[in-house]
Amino acid sequence: MKGLSVEIIKQLSDNYSYLIFNNSNSSSIIIDPAEANIIITLLKKKKLKLDYIFITHHHSDHTSGVLDLIKEYPEVKIFSPSKLLSLSINKISDGDKIKTSFNEFHILSAPGHTLDHVILFDQNNNFLFVGDVLFRLGCGRIFEGTSKQMHNSLNKILELSDQTMVYCGHEYTINNIKFLEHIFNKNTILEQSKIQIMEELNSNKRSIPFNLGEEKRSNPFLNPRCEMASEFRKKNNYSDHGFFRYLREKKDNF
Ligand SMILES: [Fe+2]
Secondary structure, three states: OOOOEEEEEEEOOOEEEEEEEOOOOOEEEEEOOOOHHHHHHHHHHOOOEEEEEEOOOOOHHHOOOHHHHHHHOOOOEEEEOOOOOOOOOEEOOOOOEEEOOOOEEEEEEOOOOOOOOEEEEEOOOOEEEEEOOEEOOEEOOOOOOOHHHHHHHHHHHHOOOOOOEEEEOEOOHHHHHHHHHHHHOOOHHHHHHHHHHHHHHHHHOOOOOEEHHHHHHHOOOOOOOOHHHHHHHHHOOOOHHHHHHHHHHHHHOO
16 A cells, blocks of 8 residues: 555653554554653644544553543544553454554454553555564563564564565564573574664664664574574574573563
8 A cells, every 4th residue: 555654653761652644634553652642742733633543552551641642533443453541442352353544453362461462454555563572683572472482473573575665563672682691602693683783873873763674683582593503503403492481581680
């Protein structure tokens, strides 16, 4: 679909919310709002009407802006995988296809970080909104689910098209690089990723969005068989899930 734009909105200390809109009407979507005032100012500046809010999971740093957005835009439709205060929501779950006035989201359940977590895939536009499941060169902490569930959720993302652009819930990339350097020492693929990411951070002050094809080559949480990890795995006889669990536990204590 032509003319679709995604604007990245910095929220709280390191969260991202996303504004999606097109060029042919004034309709818009907000994903995971934390601070409504920043979002309302942006919508007004762009002369957009907020028609849809999508929530990826129930954590407050992804939902705390909803109430004030409703006050400003009482007609807005809310799509959430679980209850949100006493608000009337449209519950979304695995396999749903939600059409808005200008795009369509495929909903994929992705438990692990939380049990209710969903990711939103706009296949026509190659946009994927992953909340706190996948981060650039990392993944979310496992708060409610099991490492097996989180591994399966990441495997679902691994199957999506290399062309996909990924929008995640936090800017954690620098810390993720430090962790991978700690585990894998000197590594050509990591060095190359680091150079590219530092350039992006220097010019845009952020490392989001990122390309899923590149991430499959450089993120061992997403792809335990990626080249970066091959030497390490030759020496340590882990299964894919065992290696994922090892990495996630190490990162929890890093
Ligand atoms: Fe979260």
